[in-house]
Amino acid sequence: MNQPTPHIADKFDVHVLRGRFPVLQRQVNGKNLVYFDNAATTQKPEVVIEALAGYYRQYNANIHRGLHALAEKATAAYEDTRRTIRQFIHAPEADEIIFTSGTTASINLVATAYGRKFLGAGDEVIISALEHHSNIVPWQLLCEEKNATLKVIPVDEKGNLVLADLAHLIGSKTKIVAVNHVSNSLGTINPVAEIIRMAHNAGAVVLLDGAQATAHIDVDVQALDCDFYAFSAHKLFGPTGVGVLYGKRSLLEAMNPYQGGGEMIKEVTFEKTTYAEIPYKFEAGTPNIADVIAFKAAIDFVEGLGDKSELLRYEQSLLQAATKQLKEIRGLKIIGEADEKIGVVSFVMEGMHHFDIGMMLDAKGIAVRTGHHCTQPLMHQFGIEGTIRASFSIYNTIEEVNFFVESLKQIVEKWR
Amino acid sequence: MEVNKDIKASIKDIQDEIIEEFSFLGDDRESTIFYIMELGQKLPPLEEKHKTEDNIIKGCQSKVWLTAGLEGERINYKADSNTEITKGLISLLIRVLSDQKIDSILNADLYFIEKIGMGQIIGSQRSNGLVAMIKQMKLYALAYKSKLN
Ligand SMILES: Cc1ncc(COP(=O)(O)O)c(C=O)c1O
Numbered sequence: 001m002n003q004p005t006p007h008i009a010d011k012f013d014v015h016v017l018r019g020r021f022p023v024l025q026r027q028v029n030g031k032n033l034v035y036f037d038n039a040a041t042t043q044k045p046e047v048v049i050e051a052l053a054g055y056y057r058q059y060n061a062n063i064h065r066g067l068h069a070l071a072e073k074a075t076a077a078y079e080d081t082r083r084t085i086r087q088f089i090h091a092p093e094a095d096e097i098i099f100t101s102g103t104t105a106s107i108n109l110v111a112t113a114y115g116r117k118f119l120g121a122g123d124e125v126i127i128s129a130l131e132h133h134s135n136i137v138p139w140q141l142l143c144e145e146k147n148a149t150l151k152v153i154p155v156d157e158k159g160n161l162v163l164a165d166l167a168h169l170i171g172s173k174t175k176i177v178a179v180n181h182v183s184n185s186l187g188t189i190n191p192v193a194e195i196i197r198m199a200h201n202a203g204a205v206v207l208l209d210g211a212q213a214t215a216h217i218d219v220d221v222q223a224l225d226c227d228f229y230a231f232s233a234h235k236l237f238g239p240t241g242v243g244v245l246y247g248k249r250s251l252l253e254a255m256n257p258y259q260g261g262g263e264m265i266k267e268v269t270f271e272k273t274t275y276a277e278i279p280y281k282f283e284a285g286t287p288n289i290a291d292v293i294a295f296k297a298a299i300d301f302v303e304g305l306g307d308k309s310e311l312l313r314y315e316q317s318l319l320q321a322a323t324k325q326l327k328e329i330r331g332l333k334i335i336g337e338a339d340e341k342i343g344v345v346s347f348v349m350e351g352m353h354h355f356d357i358g359m360m361l362d363a364k365g366i367a368v369r370t371g372h373h374c375t376q377p378l379m380h381q382f383g384i385e386g387t388i389r390a391s392f393s394i395y396n397t398i399e400e401v402n403f404f405v406e407s408l409k410q411i412v413e414k415w416r
Numbered sequence: 417m418e419v420n421k422d423i424k425a426s427i428k429d430i431q432d433e434i435i436e437e438f439s440f441l442g443d444d445r446e447s448t449i450f451y452i453m454e455l456g457q458k459l460p461p462l463e464e465k466h467k468t469e470d471n472i473i474k475g476c477q478s479k480v481w482l483t484a485g486l487e488g489e490r491i492n493y494k495a496d497s498n499t500e501i502t503k504g505l506i507s508l509l510i511r512v513l514s515d516q517k518i519d520s521i522l523n524a525d526l527y528f529i530e531k532i533g534m535g536q537i538i539g540s541q542r543s544n545g546l547v548a549m550i551k552q553m554k555l556y557a558l559a560y561k562s563k564l565n
Contacts, residue, residue, distance in 0.1 A: 029445045353499040355478055356453065359538075363446035412451070415500075 005183075018306075022047045023362055031365030034400045037392035039184050039212060040369055045046045046296070051297035053241060056288045063289055064263060064280075078289055081296040082279070088299050089229060090220040091246050098252070099243040099292055106230035107178070107247035109282065110207050111138035113255040114228075115176065119145040124173045126204075128153040128161050129381060130183040130190070133374040135209045139178060142211065148259065153179065153195075155381065159186040159336035166198060174204040175240040181213035185373040186336025187319075189217065189343025193205045196226055205251065211235055212222045216315065216342045218308040221246055238298030239291035245282070252278045259284040311394050315343035318392045318401050325405040329412060331337040335387050343392035348375075352415060354388045360411045361388075366404055421445055424490075429484050430512045431528035438532040448537050449501070456503030459510070462496035476503040477541055477547030484556035485508040491557055495549075501538065505546055513518070513553055518564075526550060 018024045026033055035043060055077070061070035063078050079094075086094040100106045100361045119125070125139045129152050143150045151169045154162045161179075170177070177199040192208055199206045203210035207228035213219060214231045214414050221229050228251070233242035248256075257264055257275055261284035266274040275281045305311060322345050326332055349357060358370030372379045372387040378385055390404065425433070443449045471481040478499040481532040484490050495506040505545055511527070513521050529535075535543045 007439055030443075353478070355499045359501050360447055360453075361447075363449045415453075 004101055004145075007183045010345060014395065014397055016279065020047070020301075020396075021395055022046060022049065023158055023399065024395060028325075028365050029363060029369075034366040034396075034404060036390040036392065036396065036400070036404065037367045037369050038215075038396075039187075039235070039373075040392055041240070042215060043395070044239070045301050047235055047297045047301055048294050050240060052290055055293050062286055062288075063339070066269045074289060074293070076294070077293045078287075080219040081292050084299050085244055085298045086220075089106070089244075089246055090222050091369060092222060093249060095278050096249055096252065097248055098247065098282045098283075099287055100230075100245055101241055102234070102243035103230045103232045105207060105245070106228075106243050107135055107207065107257070108138045109245055109258045110178075110228050110230075110247070110288075111142045113258040114251065115139075115142040115146070115203070117254075118258050119143075119148050119175050122173060123148045124171070125149070126151045126153060126166070126169055126174055126177045126179075126199075128179045128190070129155040129185065129378055130159070130161065130188060131178075131180055131375065131377075132184055132211070133376070135180060136377070137211035139176070148175075149173075152377075155188075155378070159183065159188045159338040159341075161188070161190055161195075162196060163198075164189060164402040166195065170198055170204065172202065174199070174202050176205040176207065177204050178209065178405065180209040180211070180220070181377075182210075182216065182342055182374075183336070183338075184212045184344075184380055185375045185387070186346055187341040187391070188336060188338035189213075189340040192226070192378075193224055196224055200225070212342065215302070215412045216308070216312050227251055233291065233295040233298060236298055238295040241288050242291045242295050249278065250284070257284070259283050260279060261285045262286075281395060293414070294415075299311045305394065312342065314394060315392045315396075316397060318396055319343040321398055322390060322392075322405065325402075326408070329405075329409060331412070334382065335382055341386060343396075344389060346387040346389045346393075348384055348387055349412065355384050355406070356415075357382055357388050357411060361404075361407060362389050364407045419435055424515050427512055427516055427524050431526070431531075432507060434528050435512070435531045436562055442461070445537060451502040451507075452504035452537070453502070455507045456497070456500040456505075459496070459503045460494075466494070467496065471554045473545075473548050476502065476545035480506060480549060482506070482543070482552055482556075484560075486551070486560050487515070489517050491518060491521060491554070493553060493562060497515040502545065505534075505542070506540070506549055509546075509553060512523070518557050518561050522554060522561065524554075 021043045059070045059073040061074045063075040082094045082097045085097045106135045125227055127136060127139055139150055148250045154164045156162055179190060179195055181192050193290060208230040209228045210229050215236045219394040227248050229246040231244050234240040264281050264284040266276050266277050326347060333348050335346045354370040358368055361368055441451055466483050467481045471483055473480045478497050480497045480502055484497045492561055493510050497503045
């Protein structure tokens with residue numbers, strides 16, 4: 001049961017797919033690299049690296065301003081990525097896609113440009129106990145400034161959000177609900193459609209932190225009817241330093257600009273400046289042109305692999321195999337066994353510190369994440385300082401999972 | 417651990433000893449890390465009463481507690497950590513610096529760290545932690561020196 005290979009054999013060969021990722025061919029410390037830190041950042045396929053280099057080699061120019069041939073080509077490529085992303089998340093219009101430097105920047109943009117304008121004293125912002133620090137701290141700053149209250153949807157011991165409690169938290173004072181689509185520490189796929197429905201009934205807008213979702217789940221912002229959606233290119237086979245904020249046109253238009261500068265203006269006099277239309281209103285200064293352009297290659301790559309649900313099923317088959325085998329190790333406790341998960345398994349080991357285990361796995365060529373994963377409040381709730389987290393991507397194999405578990409068993413045996 | 421203070425080897429000799437021990441491990445990172453952790457396991461635990469906020473060394477990713485006491489003209493260090501790898505590192509420092517004279521500690525050039533390639537073995541974050549440990553040990557020596565003068 002749960003043999004993963006059949007799922008993908010007819011779709012793609014994982015070994016052929018691995019061949020498209022240069023880093024996966026290398027060794028670390030004389031051992032084959034087993035890369036299980038995909039929730040932190042994914043590896044990049046050759047096509048993305050080529051797109052990045054191709055821009056610098058062939059048509060590096062500043063965009064939107066020059067009228068020469070290179071500027072024309074660079075501008076077209078940059079805007080092409082915007083259209084590709086619109087399609088990728090099924091947004092109504094390309095103008096609703098804003099380029100930022102990452103999920104963190106996207107969330108801060110909303111907290112500042114929307115929150116500062118529309119939140120008042122006594123209002124409430126709701127987040128969840130599963131959030132990454134970057135979906136906690138911007139709201140804390142906002143609430144502090146506005147004398148507003150931050151409320152938290154609790155999580156149960158399995159790692160599921162307790163929606164029954166949200167029903168009590170939410171009310172007429174709730175202005176913003178900001179939750180992650182998928183949890184980075186535990187892998188929980190959250191019931192965001194239901195959360196959005198509840199928030200909208202109360203008249204609140206919803207921001208989804210999709211950093212951990214877009215590489216695994218087909219995102220349809222219209223079907224979800226979310227108001228804002230934030231994600232990062234680097235967790236989606238794309239380059240670092242690029243993020244996206246999707247926002248509904250009406251909201252983006254109502255918001256104040258975030259940063260002032262070039263690109264974002266219509267006309268500047270010392271008396272008064274009028275702002276550009278969206279999306280440019282939120283893209284002050286020279287953007288990260290090269291990485292935005294290369295990001296399109298990443299989306300094309302992932303779309304070219306076929307049905308996202310097939311990919312997720314493959315990753316989940318790795319998860320099931322890992323979970324089942326890990327549970328056989330005495331003293332190992334899995335943190336987060338939500339009903340619906342992406343390929344992320346977090347665990348702790350009795351009598352051993354996660355840093356030591358991470359170090360020993362690394363010495364065997366296995367890259368995992370150890371620590372609190374930027375979710376300290378969540379760790380506190382589980383009464384731990386951190387976990388060892390293995391997060392899988394489509395290029396990981398069952399052989400790697402088996403090797404990981406075997407290595408862990410060796411470490412534990414040696415150490416007890 | 418009883419140390420005969422009269423025959424305590426010099427800081428240089430102990431470092432050379434460590435360098436030689438590590439040379440037997442060769443280039444294999446895995447066995448080197450296991451070796452350091454085994455050293456950590458052998459480090460006598462610090463009494464719970466010393467594991468206070470005040471005794472925590474700032475700048476380490478893991479928790480490291482360090483205490484120092486003056487015995488004659490020599491400083492005796494005791495330390496503990498919540499991770500084996502860090503305990504291993506601190507046990508090496510204790511082996512070199514503990515029960516040495518104040519001035520020897522203050523003047524010590526800890527070349528063994530570079531010689532055994534510790535930076536590559538433990539990575540940059542832990543290397544920063546190691547620097548913080550050494551600094552704290554020397555600060556104790558400095559404090560005792562000014563107290564005695
Ligand atoms: C759920 C979640 N939100 C936000 C972020 C922050 O993303 P970035 O660092 O790319 O801005 C991460 C990254 O780890 C994440 O996992």
